[in-house]
C-alpha cells in the first residue's frame with residue numbers, strides 16, 4: 013500500500029494541543045473545510061481512518077472517492093479500514109484461536125518459529141456465550157450456573173487460557189464478567205483514544221470490529237464498530253486491513269421524544285421494522301435530527317444493537333453530551349471526558365441536532381408515535397402491539413389436543429420468560445423498569461405460574477449493585493426474576509431445560525409453548541430447540557407476561573392475573589411511571605459499581621484455577637472431543653476456483669440462517685452427532701451445545717445443516733441432516749454424501765434463495781461448507797457477514813439473477829451446474845459463466861455475478877482463503893519453506 017514514489021504528503025498530520033500535551037491528529041476540518049459537514053459522521057470517521065492508514069495514490073484516490081460521495085450519495089470505490097481493536101466471544105474466539113494454534117503448527121512444520129504469529133492489535137475475548145440457565149428462581153442460581161458452565165466447558169476454557177498466555181495481545185474476560193457488548197460499553201470503549209505511530213502519540217477515534225453481529229451496540233456511544241466474521245477478523249489481526257466499498261448511508265431522522273410507557277426496546281423494534289421494510293442490507297445507518305438529543309446514550313445503544321436485525325452493517329449515533337453523561341455514569345475519569353469532548357468538537361465529530369449532512373436516503377421516525385411493541389412470533393422485524401400477540405398466535409393455527417393432565421395449561425403457555433441479552437439489559441432504565449413491575453406485582457401478591465421458566469441475566473455485574481441499591485433486587489427475586497448469572501443465556505439458545513409441565517404438555521400435543529424474551533432474535537428454534545414461537549419485548553413487559561403465564565392474553569384489556577379475592581390486576585396497575593423509573597435510577601446509580609464489580613468478577617477463582625499450558629505450541633490431545641487441529645488451517649489448502657461441473661449437495665430456500673447452516677443450540681442426544689461423540693467416550697446426557705464444539709472440526713462438519721426447520725429441496729422428504737447422493741440415488745447423512753463425492757473427484761455446490769446466511773456472524777457456517785467440499789454457493793442474495801466468511805474459506809459466492817432462484821431452477825436429480833470461475837475470471841462483481849446441465853441433455857445459461865466486493869477478496873479466493881494467505885505471508889516474511897498445495901482442483 014505504501015507508495016514509494018510519494019514525495020509530499022497531501023494530507024499531513026497536525027498537532028493537537030490539549031491540557032499541556034502535544035498530540036498528532038488528522039485535522040479534518042482544516043483539511044476539508046466546508047466539505048466535511050456534508051459527509052455523514054460515519055464517513056468522516058472512515059475518512060480519518062483511511063488518512064492514517066493508507067498511503068500514496070491509493071490514499072489520494074480513496075479521499076477523492078469519499079468527497080465525490082457527497083455529490084452522489086453512493087460509490088463503488090473501496091477503501092481500507094484498520095480498526096484499533098477486536099472484540100470476540102468464547103464461541104467465535106475458540107475457532108479463531110484454534111485456527112491460530114493450528115497455524116502455529118503449520119509454521120513450525122515450515123521451519124518458522126511459531127511464536128512469531130501473534131495478533132497485531134488488542135483482542136478482547138468475553139466468555140459469555142456458554143452460560144446456561146440450569147438453576148433459576150433461587151438465590152444461589154448464579155453460583156450454580158457458573159459452576160455448571162465451567163465444569164462443562166473446562167477443556168475449551170483451558171485452551172482459552174493457553175491462548176491468553178501464548179498469544180500476545182489476547183485478553184480474556186472470564187465467565188461472570190458479563191456480555192461482550194455491555195463490557196465494551198462499560199469497560200473497553202474509550203470513544204477517543206491514543207495510539208503510538210511513527211514514534212509519536214496520536215489522538216484518534218476509538219474504532220473497532222467484533223466477531224459478533226451485535227457489535228454495533230457500541231455505536232450508541234459514538235464508537236464506530238461493526239460485526240465481521242471470524243475469518244475477516246483474522247485478516248485484520250494479522251496486519252491486513254479490512255477493505256470495504258464506501259457504504260451507502262441511510263439517515264434516520266428522529267423527531268419528537270419517547271412518551272410515557274414507551275421504552276428504548278419499543279423504539280429499537282420500530283426502527284427494525286421500518287428499516288427492514290425499505291431494505292438497508294450492507295448499508296450504514298446514521299441517526300440525526302432533534303429527536304436524537306432526547307435519547308440517553310443507554311437508549312441509543314439499544315437501537316444501535318439491533319443493526320443486524322434491521323439488516324444494516326451498523327447504526328451510528330454521534331458523540332454529544334449524552335455520551336459524556338454515560339461515560340461519567342459508568343465511572344470514566346473526568347480528564348478523559350474532557351479529552352473526548354475536545355477532540356470530538358475540534359474534529360467535526362460532535363453531534364449537531366440541527367445538522368443535515370448528505371445521506372444516500374433518509375427516513376423519519378416520530379418518537380412521539382412509538383407505542384408499546386413486541387416482535388414475533390418468528391422474526392424480529394414482525395412488529396406488533398403488545399395487545400396483538402393473541403391474534404398473531406391465532407394465525408399460527410395450533411389446534412390443541414385435549415389432555416386431562418395438562419388441562420390447566422393454556423394453549424400457548426409462556427414456557428420461557430427471560431430478561432436476557434446485551435440489547436435490553438445494558439440500559440439500567442430497562443432493568444429498573446422491570447424491577448418496578450416486580451415490586452408492584454409482589455406487593456399485590458402475584459406469583460409466576462408454575463410452568464413458566466423465569467430468568468434475568470444482565471450483561472453487567474454492576475446491574476446487581478444498582479438494582480439492590482434501588483431496592484428492587486429482592487422484588488425481582490420474589491417474583492422469580494432473580495439473577496441467574498451474567499452472560500448470553502436464553503438469547504443465544506441456552507435457556508436450559510423447559511419446566512416439566514410445559515415439556516409434557518408439548519409432548520401431549522395440548523400446548524405449544526411460547527418464549528417471551530427481551531432478546532433480539534426469535535427465529536424458530538433459536539431460543540430453544542422445542543420452541544418455535546417467540547416474542548421479543550422490553551424487560552418490564554417480560555415480567556408482566558411471565559406473571560400472566562399465557563402468551564395469548566391481551567394485556568391491554570385482560571388482567572395479568574386475578575387475585576384469590578377476585579380482584580383483577582391489570583398491566584396499568586404494574587407499569588411504572590417515567591418519574592418512578594427516574595427516581596429509582598437515581599437511587600441505584602453509583603459510577604464506582606462498574607469498575608469495582610467488573611474487577612471482582614474478573615477475579616473468578618474457578619476460572620483462574622483452570623490449569624493451562626504455557627508452551628508456544630498448543631499440545632493437541634488426539635482423544636479430545638472439544639479441540640482438534642483443523643485440516644483447513646494449513647498452507648496446503650488450495651484455491652477452489654476453477655472450471656467445473658458440480659452436483660448440488662443441497663438446494664435450500666430463502667432466509668437460511670447461520671443457525672440452519674451451523675447450529676449453536678443443544679446437541680440432541682438422539683442425533684448422529686451425539687452417536688459420534690458417544691462413540692468417542694462422551695456422555696450422551698451431557699453433550700453440551702453445538703457452539704461448545706467449534707474447536708472440533710469433526711463434530712462441526714457433522715453438525716452442518718443439522719436443523720429441523722431446514723428444508724432441502726434436492727429431493728422430497730429428506731430426513732434431518734441428510735441429502736441425496738445423486739449418482740447412486742442413496743439418501744445419506746450430508747457429510748457421508750460429501751465424502752463420496754470427494755472420493756470420486758466430483759465437485760459440489762449449494763443453491764439457495766434470498767438472504768443466504770442471515771443471522772449470527774458464525775464463521776463455522778462457512779467452515780462447515782468448506783469441509784463438505786462446497787466450491788461455490790449460488791444464491792439470490794447473501795447476508796453480508798456470511799458472504800465475507802464464505803470468501804474467507806475460499807468458497808465462491810455467486811449471485812443468481814432474479815427469477816433464477818431454487819424454485820425457478822427446479823433442479824432435478826442428475827442436473828449439474830457448470831461454473832467457469834478460474835482465478836483469472838474473478839473480479840469484484842464480475843459476470844461468471846454458469847450453465848445448468850440438465851440430466852436430459854438441455855443446457856440453460858444463467859447470468860450469475862461474483863458476490864465479491866473488493867480486490868482483497870479476489871486475492872483471498874485465489875489463495876484458497878484467509879488462513880492459507882496469512883500462512884504464506886508469514887512464512888515468506890520469516891524465510892520458511894511453504895509446502896505445495898496438497899490438491900489441485902480443475
Ligand code: SF4
Nearest residue numbers: 226433434500503504
Ligand atoms: S445478542 Fe445475545 S447472544 Fe449476542 S452477544 Fe448479545 S446477549 Fe449474547
